[in-house]
Amino acid sequence: MFCNQCEQTAKGTGCTVSGVCGKKPEVAALQDLLIYAVKGLSIYANEGRQKGVVNQEVNRFTTKALFTTLTNVNFDPKRFQEYINYCVELTTGIKDEISAAGGIVDFSDPASKLKPAAEMEGLIKQGEELGLPVDHGAGEDIKSLQLTTLFGIKGVAAYAHHAELLGQEDDRVYAYIHQALSAMGDRNLGLEDWVGFALKCGEVNLIAMELLDKANTVKYGQPVPTEVPLGHKKGKCILVSGHDLKDLEALLQQTEGKGINIYTHGEMLPTHGYPELKKYGHFYGHYGTAWQNQKNEFADFPGSIVMTTNCIQKPKDSYLESIFTVGTVGWPGLNHIENEDFTPAIEKALKMPGFSQDEDKGSVLVGFGHNAVLGVADKVIEAVKNGDIKHFFLVGGCDGAKPGRSYYTEFVEKAPDNTIILTLACGKFRFFDKKLGDIGGIPRLLDMGQCNDAYSAIKVATALAGAFDCGINDLPLSMVLSWYEQKACAILLTLLHLNVKNIRLGPSLPAFVTPNVLDVLVKNFNIQPIKTADEDLAELLA
Template identity: 40%
Template sequence: MNDNMFCYQCSQAIQGEGCTKMGMCGKDETLARLQDNLIFAAKGIAAYNYQLEEFGKSDEEVNKFITKALYSTLTNVNFDITSFIEMALEAGEINIKVMDALKQAHIENYGEPVPVEVQKGASKGHAILVTGHDLKVLEELLKQTEGKDINIYTHSEMLIAHGYPELKKYEHLKGQLGGPWFDQKEIFEKYEIPVLVTTNCGLIPKDSYKNRIYTSGIAQLPEVPHIDDYEFSDIISQALELPELEDEIDKSSYTTGFGKDTVLSLADKIKELVLAGKIRQFFVMGGCDVPNPKMTYYTEFAKQLPDDTVILSVGCGKYRFNDLDLGDIEGIPRHIDLGQCNDAIVGAEILTALTEVFDMGLNDLPVTFVLSWMEQKAVSILWSLLALGLTNIHIGPILPAWVDETILNVLVENFDLKLISTPEEDIKNILG
């Protein structure tokens, strides 16, 4: 789109269609795009806040910020560009608070995650597949299916569930079917079992499996039954009525479940290996995966990293490389999966702890962030990293559409944000 901006939120919109060069209210394209940025960040915060509230927790400061952020984008309220940059950083701080509270809620209810090998593929038996991010929904389903000869499988960002002791204890939490969110039409069609969609990342279902898909929590799909109050009797009944899955012979596995305690228990060993030159650099590779050929960047990047580097992953971007056998460095895995996108807070906590271990500042650590973007939660996480003071973050290959040259210059000049190029060139520039 060649338009500098697009806004149609008030009756003054040009020709009743929208302002594309300058707002009739007087706002310019930079202000319009910064308003969009703030709205998207607020949406990301709201996603994590919703999940937090499922555990009976709420934070008035978070609620007040979301109200302020949205109100500030109304027509004729705020024309100050600087204040929108400040609010974006505040959004990052608020998002840190929400992610931290959500992580604590997960740990309080399910224990600190521990590393685990998660089976890929089906075992013989009746089954239900759960996709999304909502661990509370998964827990309630596990409770209600216990002892009913129904296996529960995870999909996409639900993978981390296997690492939580109080979820892992359910023997019928069997394994993982599929990878990132966008393979669901293939996976849901392949495995003829009921599917429970939670949170975002659900797609409009194909007719071939629409009659066995359900939603719960915030998620809803057209012509699909929605389950309220964790009343899973219908999906359980259908799981028992449908034929059993057959055992898939060739089963590999994913490794996940590296919580803060696990990683920091290795802090002394990590310091020893870094000082000895055996670990040269850590790469935090996270964000959202998308069905775009450009995303093979992350596969090639992981493949081409030298053997003295370690990857920490968060979000579904990990599916671009988590089937690679990267080995270890004297017992330290070269790929450490921290979990869902909201587990970016775990990465932040680990880095903060490492500043004390190495007695150096956050940006002096041998750590580089390489991040992808898909939707609004990634926006709030990026601003969280910037709010922490992190610089030199690499992002791409796809930039948010509202980031024009003006906003990109702000990010580059103020936060040293870097656009990725090719794996070869970026690795060379980072490692020297």
């Protein structure tokens, strides 16, 4: 196997024996084969659009399939076998539609002619032989940009899939994904072409994040500042981890009146700020952090656990029976919830001991999405003009277990008292419970939400730039980001598309970015790897 899509890739180059995340070589091969199959499907979907053939099942499957290949989403070989076979079935169907519309149905690209092996062993061998559908014979810089685009597309697919589940879609997203995937490996495309595809990925990701923001807020209301308990109440319990609001809502509905308290974990913390979710009386608080200690946290949790998206590494065997996965998520040995019927997870929770007593561990504030922050924009602007607020830092992104992430805790702790910390995504769990005080009633630590809520940060930055009649890069605003997986790649490409400069990125740089590509990023956007908290604060505040 070879996998270099996440920040914790082995030796900073690539996982070759087994994934640091716990992914086995056979799963890596099946994921590569699924992406290869989706490329074949994309070739026809891209041609179909030229002839007015747009198949919504093809569109939706494309994002769902790509989502399953993100870091820590799905490690179940049987489900990948199902996805690969269904992908080829869809390809045959849309091929017939295109033929009837007078389009091209014979392509030289071998991905368009994939015939999956009948048995698992054969599929794994195919995946090992074919690998990812990039041009392996191209120069390293072009290959680097193709991988950057591909991994960014995976992030776009995740956000688009979540939005689609709540009824929000935009064919521009599907069209770009199909166009870009069908171009993978095209030797007629040069370096500038792939720079264009990568930046276009950032543009399309902005559309996808806007769709998801609309999907969440139309369905569940605009987030409002909300105090969330970090302790627990005596009684039965279920812990929900991941990102998906629709799954959380279904679980809240099905547990109402059953004497079970629902707790969030990881990126589900911001869901407490949504009015239509916080109205449930048994939606109590937040348990644990994100990556750092999550295995021990899960092992100690006295109820069942529901995983809605990627956010844990391989669970310990000792508590597999208490974990339930939903949707695209899957690991061998875990229970899977079908059709959003959470009965098995509920029954398991009722059999488990639950918490024996109440425990108060304090609380944190969430709910500072763009609507809430812009609602007090006049106070923020006045504070900046008066000199009460000197600088804004957006400190957020992915968390991870690799050493070096304590930098983000130290950075926030050392940021001067006249600065505001905006944060989002699971990276905030390095400092989310720090008591930083306020500036004129404005909390110094503002939790803007999940990783997809980078859209909120962009809206706030754009509004402030408009208020001060300047560009985003002229604001007293610095972005200090951590990354782990492919959604972070998509967000970074969005920031580059918006020409945001001077980003600090860490804890290490992507293994798939070559020195020449990095040099371009530094020259054009002044992206820099993080140094020490003291050094970066001194430079950013100079």
